[in-house]
Amino acid sequence: MAILIRGGRIVTASDDYQADIYCEGETVTRIEPSIDPASLPGDVEVIEASGKCVLPGFIDPHVHVYLPFMGTLARDDHESASKAALAGGTTTLVEMICPGPDDEPLEAFETWRSKADEGCACDYTFHMSVVRFDESAQEQFRKIVLEHGIASFKVFLAYKGALDLSDEDLFELMKMAKELGVIVSAHCENAAAVDAMQKALVAAGKTGTEWHEPSRPTCVEASGVNHITTFAELTGAHVYLVHTSCEEAVRSALEARHRGVNVWIEAVAPHLTLDKTYAEKPDFEGAKYVMSPPLRDVKNQDFLWNALASRIVSTVGTDHAPFDFEGQKPMGKDNFTLIPNGIPSLQERVDLVHTHGVKTGRIDLQTMVDACSTQAARLLGMYPRKGTIAVGSDADLVIYDPDWTGTFSLETSFSRVDYNAFEGWEKKGRAEVVTVRGAVQYRDGEFVGTPGRGQLVPRQRTHG
Ligand code: URP
Ligand code: ZN
Ligand code: ZN
Numbered sequence: 001m002a003i004l005i006r007g008g009r010i011v012t013a014s015d016d017y018q019a020d021i022y023c024e025g026e027t028v029t030r031i032e033p034s035i036d037p038a039s040l041p042g043d044v045e046v047i048e049a050s051g052k053c054v055l056p057g058f059i060d061p062h063v064h065v066y067l068p069f070m071g072t073l074a075r076d077d078h079e080s081a082s083k084a085a086l087a088g089g090t091t092t093l094v095e096m097i098c099p100g101p102d103d104e105p106l107e108a109f110e111t112w113r114s115k116a117d118e119g120c121a122c123d124y125t126f127h128m129s130v131v132r133f134d135e136s137a138q139e140q141f142r143k144i145v146l147e148h149g150i151a152s153f154k155v156f157l158a159y160k161g162a163l164d165l166s167d168e169d170l171f172e173l174m175k176m177a178k179e180l181g182v183i184v185s186a187h188c189e190n191a192a193a194v195d196a197m198q199k200a201l202v203a204a205g206k207t208g209t210e211w212h213e214p215s216r217p218t219c220v221e222a223s224g225v226n227h228i229t230t231f232a233e234l235t236g237a238h239v240y241l242v243h244t245s246c247e248e249a250v251r252s253a254l255e256a257r258h259r260g261v262n263v264w265i266e267a268v269a270p271h272l273t274l275d276k277t278y279a280e281k282p283d284f285e286g287a288k289y290v291m292s293p294p295l296r297d298v299k300n301q302d303f304l305w306n307a308l309a310s311r312i313v314s315t316v317g318t319d320h321a322p323f324d325f326e327g328q329k330p331m332g333k334d335n336f337t338l339i340p341n342g343i344p345s346l347q348e349r350v351d352l353v354h355t356h357g358v359k360t361g362r363i364d365l366q367t368m369v370d371a372c373s374t375q376a377a378r379l380l381g382m383y384p385r386k387g388t389i390a391v392g393s394d395a396d397l398v399i400y401d402p403d404w405t406g407t408f409s410l411e412t413s414f415s416r417v418d419y420n421a422f423e424g425w426e427k428k429g430r431a432e433v434v435t436v437r438g439a440v441q442y443r444d445g446e447f448v449g450t451p452g453r454g455q456l457v458p459r460q461r462t463h464g
Contacts, residue, residue: 086436
């Protein structure tokens with residue numbers, strides 16, 4: 001059925017105006033000051049949006065759904081994760097495919113794709129993690145990029161012995177990325193330094209969650225940024241720094257930018273809103289807040305918000321990685337290095353940015369749209385199909401009530417994880433109606449869509 005959205009305030013990264021939007025099939029076909037429903041052919045659902053904002057569907061550029069990691073499996077599947085995404089206004093997920101070093105990349109791609117295909121209620125694409133780079137793997141990566149439209153690689157400069165890559169392989173991979181015109185997203189920490197710090201702390205009996213941050217301090221992250229941007233400078237590859245948590249790392253990226261390196265910075269909702277004292281909570285509660293890079297000293301938050309306001313930080317993602325507080329986080333009860341890393345925030349991301357960014361005056365609504373949707377679409381080769389509201393774009397739309405107030409809570413969460421890191425926090429604003437390619441998938445707190453309706457979004461290669 002066609003959809004007419006009437007009387008809303010349309011906010012994109014570049015515009016802010018009042019108009020009606022008409023969607024036929026999966027696409028936006030008309031945007032005009034006023035469209036008379038009586039003039040439209042066939043069945044049309046009319047959605048009144050006066051007093052509300054109409055925003056482009058949000059894109060989360062960094063999520064983990066199917067994630068075998070640190071000896072366990074993350075809690076969500078694609079159905080629960082996509083429902084959580086939609087409840088937070090996110091209509092496209094960019095998930096990390098994370099195979100192990102013995103796995104075949106193409107098989108991994110097919111595994112992740114078939115899981116998403118089966119359960120995902122919103123659209124999706126992937127970053128392809130590279131954890132081995134022998135000749136056979138190289139051939140497979142070429143296919144994944146060229147035949148399946150996956151326009152980004154992911155590398156981990158962390159998780160020693162599990163996901164990290166040798167420098168020789170990293171260099172060759174970056175040459176391939178440049179040749180193929182795809183961007184390399186990177187988890188920047190120095191794996192050897194983290195390993196040595198962890199061993200020293202544990203040997204000294206410092207095994208609690210409060211030691212997670214000291215085991216991987218800001219200089220370790222900045223060193224990772226310097227490492228990847230040096231390789232980018234030498235190979236010409238373009239790089240996207242995921243979950244950048246602190247001033248030192250951002251400054252290292254900016255130095256590279258000044259040298260002409262093509263580098264973009266992602267921040268994630270947990271680093272913008274939580275600080276390291278959460279990971280220091282007693283009685284192991286801090287484990288809910290263990291992720292890597294870790295939550296930092298609170299002063300980094302203002303720095304990140306300012307960097308977002310000035311667009312030094314391009315995107316805000318989540319790094320959603322859900323591990324239960326009961327049953328999974330306790331794997332590291334006696335040794336913080338064994339706690340499965342991750343702070344889930346897929347459903348909460350946009351509302352956290354709205355509450356703590358827009359409502360506090362740190363950023364404006366257009367910056368929120370840019371960081372939570374448009375920049376991801378541009379950088380990851382999906383624009384203007386995704387990331388904006390324009391004639392010809394996918395009808396991925398969020399009718400957002402900026403004046404709604406309530407609280408974040410596990411009770412209203414669609415994720416299968418057993419805690420909400422933001423439990424009881426005030427929430428200002430919420431997605432009221434969410435469409436994916438012209439179909440309403442979420443309305444007034446309820447999922448009303450179809451699991452499995454999501455599609456893989458083929459992406460353009462724009463980083464040659
Ligand atoms: O703590 C985190 N970030 N967990 C997920 C894996 C990763 O490094 O992105
Ligand atoms: Zn990471
Ligand atoms: Zn991640």
